[in-house]
Amino acid sequence: MGKDKEKTKDIITEVPKRKVKLTVEEVMRVLDCFVKKEDFIRSLQISKKFKDIPKRYSYNPISIDSTTISLFPNLKVQKLYAWNDTQIPKMKKYEVEYPETYFHYYLKYFAIRDKVSARKIVYSSEDRVNYECMKGEGILPDGITKIADKCFEECNKIVSLNIPTSVTAIGRNGFANCTSLTSLTLPENLMVIGDNCFLACNSLTSIKLGTTNCFKGKASYGIYLFLEKNNIHCNDVFYSSEDRRKYGNKIPEICNSLADKCFASCLSLTSIEVPSTIQHIGSRCFEGCKGLKQISLPPTINCYDHAFSGCSYITALTLPGNFPKIDKSIFENIQMIKSIVLTDCTQFDGLVSYSLAVIIERGGIPCTNVAYTEEDRKVFGENIPKGVKEVGDNCFSGDFRAKSITVPKGVTKLGQSCFKNCCSLTSVSLPSSIISIPVSCFYQCPVLKTLKIKNKTLTYEKYCFYGCEKLKLKSKNIPSECFSKEPQPDDKTKK
Structure with missing residues (x-):
């Protein structure tokens, strides 16, 4: 643990020198959206004033284990973002952020049930069978947030049901073919009712939805008709x-x-x-x-x-x-x-x-706002017409006929892989309105010799000049990754 703590400290204090306008509070809001530890640490490296941010957290904004807990010295609440997250012992509280079925959640966290809470507990048909064996038919546990697809499908013995107030969603065919169901009380905070939820529920004559009888979520047209029939109004209807x-x-x-x-x-x-x-x-x-x-x-x-x-x-x-x-x-x-x-x-x-x-x-x-696309080039040729604002992705990619191209004034953007694999292309002239050479733009253009650039503040993205063996560029500020080979799917698999 001591070594891990020292490594984390070294990583965070390696701060590049640049001006940052974000406040600590704004950065913390951004960090809450991150998933990977690497992204979290990189953000702390932006400025010296961010290096103590982890000390402000009483919970972990990313998944942690015994090797990364040192990032958050004041941790009181551990949030579990995936089923295989390691539980850190002796936490005051645990919060389950990922969807869990009711009995899996109940059994997995039984030993710490007084310390754990969850926001996404799904009640499945398997959960229903197990729970009914313990409590009887027509009874649902508190704390569940969603009734899964086909959960009560063809449950012919259920006559009435009160759904807990914690439930916000009912899945497709949730109560389909419950032919004996006569009354149902829905929670006021219900936001989703799946297609065919009440299919063939011919005996269902009494439905209550909170005190306002107004469904707050989106409903399919079929569900809308069913709710209206039972004097429950819905203003957000879609056709499925x-x-x-x-x-x-x-x-x-x-x-x-x-x-x-x-x-x-x-x-x-x-x-x-x-x-x-x-x-x-x-x-x-x-x-x-x-x-x-x-x-x-x-x-x-x-x-x-x-x-x-x-x-x-x-x-x-x-x-x-x-x-x-x-x-x-x-x-x-x-x-x-x-x-x-x-x-x-x-x-x-x-x-x-x-x-x-x-x-x-x-x-x-x-x-x-006109774009010259690959389809346009096949019809109108290699000469980009006046009035075009953008040259699309892959526009000239693989065009062996193109030898010399002048991009007209007014074009402000080149698409990714725009001139990729143009094996006969020898010269290209770009107007001052172009501000960036995109990813793989001139990738594998082996005979390209001349690139006339009028904008001296161009930015260059990765792989844009790979394979341009005859091209001589005056600028010395082009990143080395511009000349790197584009990774292939096999390379990614190996990594």
């Missing part, structure tokens, strides 16, 4: 894949969002009307809808990446003017798109690939 299979492709106007993969692989879907009440489309919502040809979205919408991934036959888009970006990450086969109509705008400021910007500007709407 389960709802779509049960209620069809027409999205109800009561819904304000579409869940992840809601319409995924719906091959029969040829068109979709998204109501103006929808504010958010989930990730991969329409993924694989190969029959979808036209999309019209309301101005209220926010859209996640890959929402239309695999919709390879879309030809026409009607989108709101505040749409965040129009490129391959959202609309996969952009070569098929022939028509784009933007509503409620005179200028499009979202990110858009060059080929789609051409279509938009035909309608009289200028685009201010």
Whole structure:
């Protein structure tokens, strides 16, 4: 322990000389978000005034064991962040931060049950069987925070149930097919009710939810209908894949969002009307809808990446003017798109690939944030057009035809691996608006001789010049990692 303490002290006192504006309290808030010990220690190295921060902690913000406990000399409460964290003896209190099933938690911490508390105790179907053998049917233990998926599914003997106030979530099919269940009391702080939670509970006629009878969390459309039927109101409703299979492709106007993969692989879907009440489309919502040809979205919408991934036959888009970006990450086969109509705008400021910007500007709407992508280069060639603000990731990667490239004025960003493996590229000219050479930018460009740089304060990221054997650079301040080889998956496995 003494040696470990000395090592920790040496690590923390190795402080680089640089100005820091963060206060100790601000740094502690940041440190609370860290997971790895290495990241925690590096942050303490930023400034001398941070080296005594560990003494302020009465709990551990990262996982610890007998070798790292010396980091926190005033530790009173040990937080356990994973099931295999080592318990330090003689702590005043232990707090379990990771999800645990009820009986595993109960048995593992039985010897210190007066000192331990947990925030994420899941009550599973196995827990229910064991607990009912001890206490009888229809009784739940205090302290549980979630009722797991299918926990009470097909429990035909249960007639009534009071769920403890500590429960905040009930999983999918939680009470499905409980045909004898007639009354249920839900806790007021309940935030999640899973799909098909009350499926085929035909005898359930009495449901109470606190004193206000208002569900505070998000509910799927099917759950919303069930709650409304029992005079429980819900203001945050989403349309799920389960709802779509049960209620069809027409999205109800009561819904304000579409869940992840809601319409995924719906091959029969040829068109979709998204109501103006929808504010958010989930990730991969329409993924694989190969029959979808036209999309019209309301101005209220926010859209996640890959929402239309695999919709390879879309030809026409009607989108709101505040749409965040129009490129391959959202609309996969952009070569098929022939028509784009933007509503409620005179200028499009979202990110858009060059080929789609051409279509938009035909309608009289200028685009201010245009990216030249790999798909654009295959159609329009190696000469980057004027008006482009960004050259996308991998844009010229593997292009054996490109020999000399001049990046026009106004381009402010080069994407990662932008010119990677351009085996014929001999010269590149960059404007002063470029402020950084990104990761692997000129990786393995063996005949590159000339790189004209107008910005003398450029920053250089790792691997950007590896394999550029003929390139002579005037700047001596380029980090050595710029000339390092990019690690391969096999190398990472070995490490």
